[in-house]
Amino acid sequence: MHPAFSVIFLTTLIGVGQGLFLALFSAQAYGMAKLLPAQSNDFFAGGALIALLFLLGGLFAAIFHLGKPSYFITRAWRGMSQWRTSWLSRELIAMPIMIGLTFLYMVVYYFGLDADLYGWGVEGQLPLTVGIATAVAAIALFVCTGMIYAAIKFIQEWACALTPVNYFLLGTASGFTLATAYAAAYGDGLVQFFGNWAIVLTLAGLITRAASLFRNSRIKRKSSIQTAIGVRHTKVQQKSMGMMGGSYNTREYFHGKSELFLKSVKWIFLVLTFALPLILLWAGLAGNDGGLFLLAFVFQYIGLLFERWFFFAQANHPQNLYYQVVG
């Protein structure tokens, strides 16, 4: 497939936003359970603002995936109508809910709103309720994003349970890495907790992403040129695709780069997304250096851009069987 930068930025940016929110929420929940030191309201409000900015950045990138940006105003609202059948429609519902709830979470903490909702007699029940709802929305959004790709059964590189798992783990890994950097600067005793989880999630992401790379390198194709045109002969080759100037079919489904380029992108993303951040996180935790965490996040985010590019470029669409030779 041809990787579209709008979707690359959309999926990586909202992944960071959702992951950062889940990190904040885990600190909040652990704090209420007195397993971690309680944080100031400003810590959560500021973190939610950063998560919100990433989510809005993703939304902004998504606008450029529409045919025309104006469709965002005039037509995109219809995109929520087919949630019964379409994962994309479900994502279009989950995303504004996620953005809205993150905003609400930020407002609740910024103004210090609270209420004794359940009669427990402890503080933080309202933020916890909003936090739980937002965490559910964040996870639902991860599932929707991953399933958009996993649900297309004949793009065999994507049609696998590893796809949504990777979206979840890579998003949360980058979010927790950013949370570590944020906690190092503004938090109180959260660096070890976030940092260790960032390492665990990055390692888990490495395992599942490597598993999908391994799986994709040995895919047995269901379609062949024989099934594509229905001629039962071992030797069938295309002589003409019916046009010489190219068409949507030749532009949208091919990445247009060499095998070497594809291979180098794979190694770049493996180093930038996993190896470097792991080393930097470990060094940061060992030396208690906040700057390394931020560096780890920057490398990991850039690595994720390469990872997402590769994710699209590697996918081989069966329609390509019809477009092998120009003429």
Next chain:
Amino acid sequence: MTQLALVIDLNVCVGCHACVTSCKQWNTSGQAGPMFDDNPYGKDPTGTFFNRVQTFEVGEFPCTETVHFPKSCLHCEDAPCVPVCPTGASYKRKEDGIVLVDYDKCIGCKYCSWACPYGARELDENQKVMKKCTLCVDRIYDQSIPEDRRKPACVISCPTGARLFGDVHDPDSEVSIAIRENGGYQLMPEWGTKPANHYLPRRKTKMHIHEDELTRADNPLRKEDIRHETSKDTTLDDWLM
């Protein structure tokens, strides 16, 4: 239930592209507006087409065969492009099974084109909406056209009659009989999309002559051995030769 479809006879198609050009002509002049062309007379002309004719070579030289392969939307009975559309712009008509795009609802997200294994959908680069074969829905129901010409433009234009059009759910229709009697098949059956359009395979027409047909084994004269000696003298028959 009706399912309109095309049946394309690969044994008859000569790859002349008449269906491609007539399709483009009809649909670019239709009520849905023109189909985009970029650089039509320049170096790399490109544009939106609903129908293409491709060419494949089967076998190894010198035992090869050329197959011309017209390719358009197959109007799948279980169309994978329809449920993925987030806006409901992509839909399959209940009354005749035609898969259509509502150009006023489409947001151009391309998801349906990813979800079509045949590459039958094209984004119009000017209108920025997804377009595809409509089975000439604005023609086949047009009461102002003589009844025998209420067929898709590609079917009307095919000089060899390689394209048939009709209801594949009606067992007595021309297309159903052609599929049944001539080995009609579907493309990429492995994905369970159940394409409504069918293709008829290349067929070899061979004459089988048995030895019995060359020498009359059942010659009654020989069987009953009632032949008489023929005269060695010149007869009137010899002169006639």
